[in-house]
Amino acid sequence: MRRLLERTVRGVRHTPGLFVTTTAAVAVSLVLAGAFALASLHLREWTASLVGTETLVAYLRPEVDEPKAAEVARALSALPRVAKVELESPRAAAERLKLVLGAKDDAVLGAALTWSAVVSAKVPGELPDLAAAVQKVAGVDEVDFGAAVYERLQAIERVAVGFGIALLILVLSVCAFVVNIAVSLALFVRREEIAVQRIVGASDGFVLLPLLVENAISGLAGGLLALFVLYSLFSSFVSRYAGAIVALGVSPPRFFDGALATSLVLAGAAIACAGALVASLRHLRQAE
């Protein structure tokens, strides 16, 4: 193991260009990928809260009276995704409707209306799930969460995400390709040394493992670099637009949590290894 690392270090010293190229390619592609991931993490939340779809209205059954309505409200508050529940009496609803519709006969309206509850979700964008849960609570008659608006939003989101993923695949494959070319070049530059190694009895692993390790390390380095660049960009974005974010009233932007950050760095190592593996396999085929 130590010998492998020593030989890896020797390889880096021999062709430092490979290490630099791989690290840079991985860093650039992961910055793009990470920026996209960060944007899509917030897009959903922010559009949902900007369009005001973080609340739904539950109309209670006609037979539910005031004490029962309070009970239902308690049951709704106990649901895991619920942030807040506000009850509205039929009378208050009628007053509001009268203002909106300009209706005259409040007796008729009052008789037709039931108790209702305005339920706010903890996390915007989970309304369909929340609506389903609210519907199951005893005493709830009907749930309205603005399905039409919501679906349109989701359609836009799907297109954006689909486009983003296509872009991501393109960026990552370009990166793997660049790494593959860099490794092939390194193998070419080291060809004499490799030929001597082989003639004195080196196995394929002896020749190629240091290259794979080298690329895994430079992939990790590229991942860390990308994380650092992303965090700097993120911080400067947040400080520049802090005012706007407060004014819009959306939730403050968050950076990747530990798990996502780790997977970003590991993804870097994985792409770099994939590129190196492809080049190594081609090298072996040519050596046949």
Place this chain on the structure above:
Amino acid sequence: MIQLFHVTKIYQDSDAPALSDVSLSVEKSEFVFLTGPSGAGKTTLLRLLYGADVCTRGQILMAGRNLQNASRDVVTQVRRDVGVVFQDFKLIATRTVFDNVGLALEVRGLRRVEVETRVKAVLNEVGLIHRAHAMPRRLSGGEQQRVALARALVSNPRILICDEPTGNLDHALSLEVMGILEKAAMRGAAVVCATHDEGLLRQHKHRVLALDRGRLVSDRRGAFDRAADLVSG
């Protein structure tokens, strides 16, 4: 240890065979000279023995392993049984003398301490311990040749193949190198040594194989009065 059956080698871009219908065998602990004029096929024959090239027809057995249609693994195994001193040395320019010699043990996965003791011992034997940390290009031709010899010897191979191992050496150093090779044969290695050097053939009474234009024209044991004839064909 080494067996060739009707081996013919025709290079792709030439019509005359570089080797034609060569059969021979070399035993354990045997020392064999391979001679013949320039272009006779000596290097070609040696290259076939360590799997650097494959023969067009025939069979080659090295320490019981068949090199014909051998897998990469088998070729690698054969190479670990064989120590080679190349006509052009084939040292790695970016590595020190010590590392060049150590490579032969490194590829066999030996531990560092063991590599160190064995490399030092063999560098002592070829008289280059004081140049252990020099780069090959800073050495004279004769010194490089002895580094190549050290690399071939360090793994204690069962078969030793040398292409003109004394080509760049003065008389005294030639004698020293021959002494080292003969010692390897005494320890049990089969040694094949290609040379043009008539003096060498006359002084060291070993079996001599002579090639001429790809054919094995003579296989004789003992002293040679007509060594010059064999060398010049």
